[in-house]
Amino acid sequence: MLPTASVDEVPPRLDDWSVLTRLLGLLSPYWGEVAASVLCALFATALQIINPLLLSIAIDKYFLHHEPAIDWLRIWLPQDAQRGLLLLSVLFFAGVVLSFLFQSLHAYLAQSSGQKAMADLRHRIFTHLHRLPVAFYDVTPVGRLVTRATTDVEALNDLYTNGIVSVLANSVMTLCFLAAALHLNSHLSIVLLAFLPLFTIMTLCFRRIITRSQQYGRILLARINSFIAENVGGIDVVHLFNRQKPHLERFDEMNSAYNTTSMQWVTANAWFMPVVEILGTISQAALLFMGAWLLQDGQLSIGVIVAFLQYATLFLRPIQEIGERYGVLQSSVVSAEKVFGLLDMPLSRLQDGGASPALAHAEIEFDHVWFAYKGDEWILQDVSFKVASGESLAIVGHTGAGKTTIVNLLLRFYEPQRGVIRVGGVDIRSIPASSLRNRFGVVLQDTYVREGSILDNLRFGALGDTEAQVHRAAEKTGLLMMADHFSEGLHTQVHERGDNLSSGQKQLIAMARAMARDPDLLILDEATANVDSETEERMQKAVEMFLRGRTSVIIAHRLATILHADNIIVMHKGRVAESGNHRALIHARGLYWRLCQLQYGEVATDLVRR
Numbered sequence: 001m002l003p004t005a006s007v008d009e010v011p012p013r014l015d016d017w018s019v020l021t022r023l024l025g026l027l028s029p030y031w032g033e034v035a036a037s038v039l040c041a042l043f044a045t046a047l048q049i050i051n052p053l054l055l056s057i058a059i060d061k062y063f064l065h066h067e068p069a070i071d072w073l074r075i076w077l078p079q080d081a082q083r084g085l086l087l088l089s090v091l092f093f094a095g096v097v098l099s100f101l102f103q104s105l106h107a108y109l110a111q112s113s114g115q116k117a118m119a120d121l122r123h124r125i126f127t128h129l130h131r132l133p134v135a136f137y138d139v140t141p142v143g144r145l146v147t148r149a150t151t152d153v154e155a156l157n158d159l160y161t162n163g164i165v166s167v168l169a170n171s172v173m174t175l176c177f178l179a180a181a182l183h184l185n186s187h188l189s190i191v192l193l194a195f196l197p198l199f200t201i202m203t204l205c206f207r208r209i210i211t212r213s214q215q216y217g218r219i220l221l222a223r224i225n226s227f228i229a230e231n232v233g234g235i236d237v238v239h240l241f242n243r244q245k246p247h248l249e250r251f252d253e254m255n256s257a258y259n260t261t262s263m264q265w266v267t268a269n270a271w272f273m274p275v276v277e278i279l280g281t282i283s284q285a286a287l288l289f290m291g292a293w294l295l296q297d298g299q300l301s302i303g304v305i306v307a308f309l310q311y312a313t314l315f316l317r318p319i320q321e322i323g324e325r326y327g328v329l330q331s332s333v334v335s336a337e338k339v340f341g342l343l344d345m346p347l348s349r350l351q352d353g354g355a356s357p358a359l360a361h362a363e364i365e366f367d368h369v370w371f372a373y374k375g376d377e378w379i380l381q382d383v384s385f386k387v388a389s390g391e392s393l394a395i396v397g398h399t400g401a402g403k404t405t406i407v408n409l410l411l412r413f414y415e416p417q418r419g420v421i422r423v424g425g426v427d428i429r430s431i432p433a434s435s436l437r438n439r440f441g442v443v444l445q446d447t448y449v450r451e452g453s454i455l456d457n458l459r460f461g462a463l464g465d466t467e468a469q470v471h472r473a474a475e476k477t478g479l480l481m482m483a484d485h486f487s488e489g490l491h492t493q494v495h496e497r498g499d500n501l502s503s504g505q506k507q508l509i510a511m512a513r514a515m516a517r518d519p520d521l522l523i524l525d526e527a528t529a530n531v532d533s534e535t536e537e538r539m540q541k542a543v544e545m546f547l548r549g550r551t552s553v554i555i556a557h558r559l560a561t562i563l564h565a566d567n568i569i570v571m572h573k574g575r576v577a578e579s580g581n582h583r584a585l586i587h588a589r590g591l592y593w594r595l596c597q598l599q600y601g602e603v604a605t606d607l608v609r610r
């Protein structure tokens, strides 16, 4: 049974001219190459038309000694058969060679202009992805975006090279063959034309079956791909829960559905070419029959019949190709709609340019802030707090209480629906997002490391950090000591997503990276969550030193790490439930005290003495 396509998978119809216009717009910087490519296709066609005519002249004039039906070469042709045939052979050969050259040039120019336009498009997509609001990524799977920038763009290239240019050239070719045939003999042309509707209908029927099954095949293949990716990504969990067998069964189900769909177009394809051949042969037989009849009447020559037999194959080929290209055109338009849909996504307003206002100090203030990721599901409700310049604020609370959301708002990844956030006394909406983020040193929960050396990762986003600064930061966090275990030290290569590092090692890199920037504002979200206790102690000391004199916001589940914070707020269901320093909050015996009890039991009382 064919799969039900999801909204994103449903192919749109091929009547969207705005998509085609935009596609042509992408080619406009290379219009010279495109025009030259179409011209080459036309020259190649013209040469293909001339060769059957040369053959017809050779037969009529030099073998049968009749006046040829085409008389425009007469004055150039010698009476002597040997010389005449030699001249026609040379012209024939030159025609074949030139036609081949023009066809190659046409293909090269079409491909190269298409490739350049696609490189431009990939550049635009990548730039656009960086400018989309963070909220967009909350609802868009990464795999889909990768498909847009790679597979869909490649499909567009097909549309240019095998689609638009080819359909254009083939349409013109059919008309040229028709004009040449009519010029030679109108009766035989009618025989040829009679096959046109039959051939067109047959081609469209086959194409319909093939295109439909290919489209569904693609949907099924995409599902197989994401199932494999999901399985490989979580292979340890699959093994842990012994899900191999059911997963294999599910995979076999999808695999066999794809196989069945593939077989539909494989079968249709296998029948298509022989049917085309048979129809071509039947048209040739009809031409021969009609030709013989007209020959008896003396209305045409054998040379003309031979030329028509050649035109029969040449004439039907472009229509067959248009039928084949239609499928490419259709699926490429689907890709084009998806790519343009992505490029039309409204850009983040948060990226507004403009001058960065001078910040008098490094105070952070949340002033009655309300925020919901969607609708009126409030994640933060009337949140207010202040972190004075050079002081530290710790945010604690249960999972999902809204701690990370506060950081997201502070870094302008999202904007609050109500209330104002100020940094240095300035509403952050008037600070360009990039300059605001440059002021912060950030260590987030999900540590991002990329392919390259550890040193490259430390310098990631560096604002002119010196080698010495980077080394100092690596030393203070204990990263240098950790790196010494690797044979190449800080030059050790980090694999994609940091797969060859532990979570703790990645956190050390993130911490050293933030320190190296020497920022006056700091955000630490679970900064020491994944390191062992020895490293944690070392990092903790480094953090304490690092915090000195800087305004900082610290999120930590392990309360021991925030005992010395100047102020602590306890988030509960999106609201600030309590605030004060550690001692005051313990004495208050409220939520914070309960959190301490949960984590440290009796030891919690000792913490009061600290």
Ligand SMILES: Nc1ncnc2c1ncn2[C@@H]1O[C@H](COP(=O)(O)OP(=O)(O)OP(=O)(O)O)[C@@H](O)[C@H]1O
Residues within 6 Å of the ligand: 138, 373, 374, 379, 397, 398, 399, 400, 401, 402, 403, 404, 405, 406
């Ligand atoms: N991008 C998002 N889109 C929609 N809802 C989100 C998004 N990010 C977080 N939430 C929701 O907002 C709420 C607060 O999440 P947040 O990450 O701020 O909590 P947290 O206190 O930092 O939790 P944790 O301690 O587990 O990190 C949660 O209910 C979460 O499901």
